[in-house]
Amino acid sequence: MMPSLRKFLATSIAAAAVWTASTADAAPLPPVTDARPVTTEPTTHHPRADHVVFLALDGFDVEYLDLVRDGVAEMPNLGRLLRQGSVTTSTGVMTSITNPSWSSVATGAWPETHHNTAYWFDPATNTARGQQRDIAVPTIAQSVREQGGTVFSAQWFILQNYGVTFGDPDGLYTQPGGDCARRTDDAVAVLRGEPVSSGGQLVTANGIPELMTVYCDTLDAIGHDGGDADPRIPGALEDIDRQIGRIVAATKEAGVHRRTAFVITGDHGMTTFDRGFGAEGLAAIEAAGFTPQVLTSGQSPAPGTDVAIVVGGVADVRIIGERVGDPAAVGRLEQALKALPQVRNVFDRADQRRMQMSPNHGDLLVEPEPGWSFGSTPADPAGRHGATTELHIPLVLAGAGVRPGVHPYDPRHIDIAPTISALLGYAPPSGSEGRVLHEALRR
Ligand SMILES: [Zn+2]
Numbered sequence: 001m002m003p004s005l006r007k008f009l010a011t012s013i014a015a016a017a018v019w020t021a022s023t024a025d026a027a028p029l030p031p032v033t034d035a036r037p038v039t040t041e042p043t044t045h046h047p048r049a050d051h052v053v054f055l056a057l058d059g060f061d062v063e064y065l066d067l068v069r070d071g072v073a074e075m076p077n078l079g080r081l082l083r084q085g086s087v088t089t090s091t092g093v094m095t096s097i098t099n100p101s102w103s104s105v106a107t108g109a110w111p112e113t114h115h116n117t118a119y120w121f122d123p124a125t126n127t128a129r130g131q132q133r134d135i136a137v138p139t140i141a142q143s144v145r146e147q148g149g150t151v152f153s154a155q156w157f158i159l160q161n162y163g164v165t166f167g168d169p170d171g172l173y174t175q176p177g178g179d180c181a182r183r184t185d186d187a188v189a190v191l192r193g194e195p196v197s198s199g200g201q202l203v204t205a206n207g208i209p210e211l212m213t214v215y216c217d218t219l220d221a222i223g224h225d226g227g228d229a230d231p232r233i234p235g236a237l238e239d240i241d242r243q244i245g246r247i248v249a250a251t252k253e254a255g256v257h258r259r260t261a262f263v264i265t266g267d268h269g270m271t272t273f274d275r276g277f278g279a280e281g282l283a284a285i286e287a288a289g290f291t292p293q294v295l296t297s298g299q300s301p302a303p304g305t306d307v308a309i310v311v312g313g314v315a316d317v318r319i320i321g322e323r324v325g326d327p328a329a330v331g332r333l334e335q336a337l338k339a340l341p342q343v344r345n346v347f348d349r350a351d352q353r354r355m356q357m358s359p360n361h362g363d364l365l366v367e368p369e370p371g372w373s374f375g376s377t378p379a380d381p382a383g384r385h386g387a388t389t390e391l392h393i394p395l396v397l398a399g400a401g402v403r404p405g406v407h408p409y410d411p412r413h414i415d416i417a418p419t420i421s422a423l424l425g426y427a428p429p430s431g432s433e434g435r436v437l438h439e440a441l442r443r
Pocket of ligand 1: 098220
């Protein structure tokens with residue numbers, strides 16, 4: 001274990017919530033060595049970094065950092081990065097499902113604006129919907145490209161055809177599959193100026209891209225399979241750390257390390273469940289006078305169904321048929337669901353608007369208590385996300401343009417795209433509703 005990182009995490013995670021304290025504690029800034037000519041004219045393009053490497057870690061629960069703090073997992077390369085930056089707890093969006101969450105990270109917009117929605121019932125097609133890729137506002141890749149910049153994405157699929165695509169040397173997308181090391185292989189090759197396989201053809205990026213993204217989902221896969229305390233998680237964190245080390249080394253080899261910023265975050269956390277209350281949930285809805293049906297992606301309800309339920313971590317519940325839009329019926333359904341001891345929260349449409357969720361969701365969103373799932377009891381403990389209990393993920397900001405030891409104040413998913421834009425000296429994506437985390441950046 002690297003003692004400095006352990007100490008860093010022990011002090012910084014707890015202190016991160018108190019911005020004034022962490023700012024006051026910040027070390028004096030090293031001299032600025034930027035040789036860029038100073039002009040009195042306001043400039044639209046004033047980069048703090050020539051390159052940003054963004055590492056997107058699916059299912060990176062903030063509590064996994066406890067494993068590093070406690071010495072269970074060693075992340076020496078992350079520790080070295082943190083000497084040039086900070087790690088804080090960031091807040092995601094509802095629902096805390098992969099595609100809507102990455103859509104908010106990529107656009108800086110709330111789900112109510114980007115409209116990417118997962119696990120809901122679509123009355124227009126009379127079918128249940130799973131996850132999809134539609135995004136209603138521009139991503140950071142589109143925004144950077146429009147302003148003359150270049151982008152590369154190794155499997156961060158949320159950008160595919162939204163600023164990066166197969167075969168485009170200025171906005172290159174690769175989808176190598178495999179593990180985190182395989183996606184890192186592509187990023188290292190691009191940093192070396194070597195060709196990578198992009199949709200089956202070998203393509204060399206047009207220089208070192210200004211924004212480089214790498215997507216790894218080993219933590220999510222392990223978390224779903226065994227829950228948030230799965231014994232494979234420390235090893236997965238250590239593998240991610242090796243990949244961080246490889247990317248940092250490649251930026252040094254390429255001669256861009258001193259002008260590269262590193263941003264690392266997750267989309268959502270993970271919660272273990274070992275019991276299901278699907279049967280009790282349906283019985284409670286029936287007892288309130290309804291005919292419910294749980295639908296999987298692509299499925300349409302049977303005749304006579306008046307409550308459509310689509311489960312993805314949370315349960316999307318919508319009254320259909322003759323009682324559509326009947327507030328008394330929604331109220332009765334809400335009371336029946338709230339009375340269940342396994343239910344943590346029931347969010348009605350007013351709650352959904354308050355949380356800036358997608359307008360595509362149903363009348364009610366039901367989130368289970370930790371330990372429970374709106375489904376059947378699994379043979380072994382498993383993991384889920386989608387609820388407010390999985391909103392917290394780490395945010396690492398480090399390297400060029402970042403103030404060492406200064407924690408951003410209350411960062412959120414929607415602040416990532418504006419902040420990466422500011423690092424690169426670009427305007428944020430046009431639909432962005434977040435803010436630049438200025439306090440953590442150099443002037
Ligand atoms: Zn997942």
